[in-house]
Amino acid sequence: MPELLIEGARLIDPFNRLDGVMDVAVSRGRIAAVGKTLEKEGREVLDARGKVLAPGFLEVHAHLREPGREDAETLQSGLEAALHGGYTAVCCMPNTEPPLDNAAIAEAVAARARELGLADLFPVGCISRGREGRELAEMALMHLSAARVCAFSDDGSGVQDAGLMRRAMEYVTAFGALIISHAEDAALSLGGQVNEGAVSTAMGLRGIPALAEEVMVARDLLLAEETGCRLHLAHLSTARSVRMLRDAKKRGVPVTAEATPHHLLMSDRDIDGYDTVFKVNPPLRTPADMQALRKATGDGIIDAVASDHAPHTLEDKEREFDYAPFGVVGMESVFPMLYSELVLTGALDLTRLIELLTSGPARVLGVPATDYGMGIIVGARADLVLLDVDGTWTLDAREFASKGRNCPFHGRVVKGRIHCTLKNGKIAYRAPNTGSA
């Protein structure tokens, strides 16, 4: 294998607190050297001057739809989308058909992903059998299986029974797994389509109140405090949830949380007509909620950015608002959107954004560093992303590797692009029109 030299990039590595212009040499899939000026001879040179080199991103929350809805996404299209978005590892949520609620299916999915050799896959298992919220799934067997499931969630719906959630949290403390909470009280969100408030009133749609999330966030924070279980709050969307998270962290509750780009960049005021591309769960909230999330993302209370990548077919989305499914695709627009809208506007610094996409999610998941998370040091696996922070381009969902086209940012003119993504030292994705290495 010819060696590769990535020359002159600004290296930002939150794992090792590195920030500076360096050369990086890659050999046999691993980082062979990091230094000011490395020897070029015998190495293929990737001119990275003016660009930013970071560890490959870790997606903490994606829906890859396989098995069951391969028309919407497959492991192949989803993991290719990940590489296009700069991600070298992805956690997939278990709300497939059938759901990932036992070791056999989790192993099958993990094995299929390994076979594909694209981004790494960390499957998340179900908390309850069939995601029905009635009895515990065999979480320990999933954890001990070859799939090494380390996080559990009934994502897509909240665990309504507080007793079951308590047992799940108690149970997984035996093997140190993570519980991911989709906080939604179904009795409060029942039939809702958009955030409850002025917009739902004007649109004549049933509302999903902020309370539907907050009631369950409060409950799960209390349960985590009581059981000592590591809890991760998925896709937080309200100012009051953020306030509760902040208080809980202050008290030492073992909790982390994620925010999505769509909740950070849009509010219910942005819903354009009845375009179902804006239909997400939790719904786009008020501008005040969006501001609270941004603040918490900037000051470290939110630990990770998650795309909550939720591909749907055109037929499924191109329907009456009540009938269309919730969700947007995200992995291919996360970096350019957040870079353009938050970093370039001064709301977030670039290093912090990269943290939210790399070391933040790694800390949330607690995946072994050998799998992900050594950063850019000699001996680490060369899973890297090279970011073009100057180029201006137009986000075109039709060009996504994901099968999903349900992107609310389609058509936006953005800055910041994934120049290329390296997986195990090989260029696994390169932006079009960027020439060869």
Added chain:
Amino acid sequence: MAESRHLLDVDDLTREDIERVLESARSFAEVLRRPIKKVPSLRGKTVVNLFYEPSTRTRMSFEVAAKRLSADVMNFTASTSSVEKGESLKDTALTLEAMGVDAVVIRHPVAGAPWLLRQWLEAAILNAGDGMHAHPTQALLDLFTLCDRLGDLEGRTIAYVGDILHSRVARSGIKACRAMGMEVLVVAPPTLLPPAELEGVETGHDLDAVIPRCDALYMLRIQKERQEEGRFPSLEEYTHLYQLNPRRLGKARPGVVVMHPGPMNRGVEIASEVADAPMAAITAQVASGVAVRMAVLFTLLGGAEGGERVA
């Protein structure tokens, strides 16, 4: 509406637009009093009634209106159609487009469906009620009825009473009344009010306190399923607090107008004696419906081409 080919909600209309439609409806009301109640204004035009929700009254009202204008009318009722075979709204729209229809009157249980339809159709779209969102022709016919009874509406007060939360009649009606300079109150138990304040509208829970202030009382239909949703404990309790009965009506201003979009639950939101009293304009609303819908169809389909208004 002058610029738009569609009538999706009252928001599309300026006060001048509304006044023009009402004026036009007055001439059509005159036509409806003639022995031959038909004019050739929309001869050769095709209007489709696309109903995804059963509503005999509204469908018949639109059908009669179109026929009185000499348009060809087709009725498409979802339960007996391709929808049962799984056809999407988009494919239905494309089929209608291919047939070259001129106007589609759509009633749909989901808010926003007429806006979707607009993306796929060249024809004029008339919203005949979408979910709990909007019902603009109802709002216009209510204004027509109010003008008929009260004359100038500027500065007059109307109260909408009952299930405001789920009512497209109230949502569009409130906007229309405000556009005409009326003061609007809403009266309901808190569980039947929208989660956000309606702009420029005073909200209350006590019907008795509100009645003496009003020139018009608009009673909304109460559906039993709201009780099943737990929004109030029983019809008896609702009736006790919010029914317009002769005792309450006795406190109203002289000349008060009582309205209801129909069909009524006699004995629930409105007592029979009140429904049948002279101040009730409920059948007048139905009659206004045909003239107003003729005016809207004419404005959208015939007006621009200088079609003949009244033969």
